[in-house]
Amino acid sequence: MTQSSLTAILHLFQAQARLEERFSGALGGVHGLGLKEALFLMHLQQAPLRRLTRVDLAKRLHISASTVTRMAVPMEKLGLVARQPDPRDARLAYVVLTETGQAIVTDARATFERLATEVFRDRWTEQEVGQLADLLGRLNSNQIGVLA
Amino acid sequence: MTQSSLTAILHLFQAQARLEERFSGALGGVHGLGLKEALFLMHLQQAPLRRLTRVDLAKRLHISASTVTRMAVPMEKLGLVARQPDPRDARLAYVVLTETGQAIVTDARATFERLATEVFRDRWTEQEVGQLADLLGRLNSNQIGVLA
DNA sequence: GCATATTACTTGCGTACGCAATTAATGTGT
DNA sequence: ACACATTAATTGCGTACGCAAGTAATATGC
Numbered sequence: 001m002t003q004s005s006l007t008a009i010l011h012l013f014q015a016q017a018r019l020e021e022r023f024s025g026a027l028g029g030v031h032g033l034g035l036k037e038a039l040f041l042m043h044l045q046q047a048p049l050r051r052l053t054r055v056d057l058a059k060r061l062h063i064s065a066s067t068v069t070r071m072a073v074p075m076e077k078l079g080l081v082a083r084q085p086d087p088r089d090a091r092l093a094y095v096v097l098t099e100t101g102q103a104i105v106t107d108a109r110a111t112f113e114r115l116a117t118e119v120f121r122d123r124w125t126e127q128e129v130g131q132l133a134d135l136l137g138r139l140n141s142n143q144i145g146v147l148a
Numbered sequence: 149m150t151q152s153s154l155t156a157i158l159h160l161f162q163a164q165a166r167l168e169e170r171f172s173g174a175l176g177g178v179h180g181l182g183l184k185e186a187l188f189l190m191h192l193q194q195a196p197l198r199r200l201t202r203v204d205l206a207k208r209l210h211i212s213a214s215t216v217t218r219m220a221v222p223m224e225k226l227g228l229v230a231r232q233p234d235p236r237d238a239r240l241a242y243v244v245l246t247e248t249g250q251a252i253v254t255d256a257r258a259t260f261e262r263l264a265t266e267v268f269r270d271r272w273t274e275q276e277v278g279q280l281a282d283l284l285g286r287l288n289s290n291q292i293g294v295l296a
Numbered sequence: 297g298c299a300t301a302t303t304a305c306t307t308g309c310g311t312a313c314g315c316a317a318t319t320a321a322t323g324t325g326t
Numbered sequence: 327a328c329a330c331a332t333t334a335a336t337t338g339c340g341t342a343c344g345c346a347a348g349t350a351a352t353a354t355g356c
Contacts, residue, residue, distance in 0.1 A: 004278045005264035011284035016164035017210035062165035064344050069306060091304040091351045116153035130152045135280045136159035212314050217336060239321045239334040
């Protein structure tokens with residue numbers, strides 16, 4: 001158990017590093033977005049009102065609140081997201097997905113899906129991919145805000 | 149297939165982010181090492197002569213060669229690694245694990261193993277962990293230099 | 297209802313990283 | 327053997343990040 005646990009974790013780190021390289025390159029090439037930005041927008045897309053507070057986004061993306069603030073600035077200028085203050089609580093500044101952002105992220109998601117399919121295209125059965133998705137889902141199941 | 153592929157990838161990214169946080173904190177607390185440094189040394193430990201060239205390390209760790217150069221400096225000063233020129237090829241400067249480094253990394257690996265076991269301790273059977281390790285191993289199988 | 301604690305967000309600062317240019321050494325073609 | 331390409335490593339530079347401090351607003355305790 002100890003042995004396979006360690007192996008699983010190390011393989012997971014290794015796999016993530018490879019996939020990040022691959023997805024970063026491909027996403028950056030097609031859209032103007034990096035992988036980080038794409039995940040940022042995807043989290044907004046699946047949120048209740050297509051919006052999240054900055055701290056909430058930070059938790060979901062596992063980055064600091066200051067990074068969320070700074071990431072949002074260029075995307076605001078591009079019109080992908082907008083700042084939306086909360087009338088009830090003046091401290092809150094939601095990041096909300098615009099129509100433009102909606103279109104872009106839908107497109108990015110399609111690219112994402114295509115890339116994901118390619119990863120498993122050779123040497124993987126549908127059942128195996130599903131099994132992997134399930135197991136990784138279990139690994140994340142004791143937390144909030146897992147994406148899609 | 150497309151659907152579960154996307155889910156698998158997204159879950160993998162999510163899982164990695166959480167595990168990185170957890171392992172970074174715990175490793176940094178026990179030894180003086182960060183997660184990155186621990187993986188750095190673990191790659192050396194399992195290498196043929198406990199040594200690797202900088203470019204080789206960079207490929208295995210999925211970081212740039214310049215980062216390897218810069219990471220090595222403080223670890224050299226701590227005596228964990230040493231610089232070892234190649235007599236055949238004066239361009240090569242191996243990073244080699246010292247005795248001290250060997251001891252530290254063995255210790256770090258034990259901590260790593262303990263943490264990994266904790267991750268799966270609740271709600272996971274040995275078979276499931278093994279299955280996850282296998283599937284992730286498959287995902288990495290078309291590349292060189294996978295760790296342990 | 298007022299003082300204090302907590303929360304959301306921003307900003308300054310230091311650090312870590314990748315890219316591209318540089319240097320030095322080895323490989324290749326003729 | 328010599329010119330040129332390739333490779334390993336380092337360094338300058340710009341960028342992205344986290345942490346901690348600062349600011350403003352809301353929540354809590356008395």
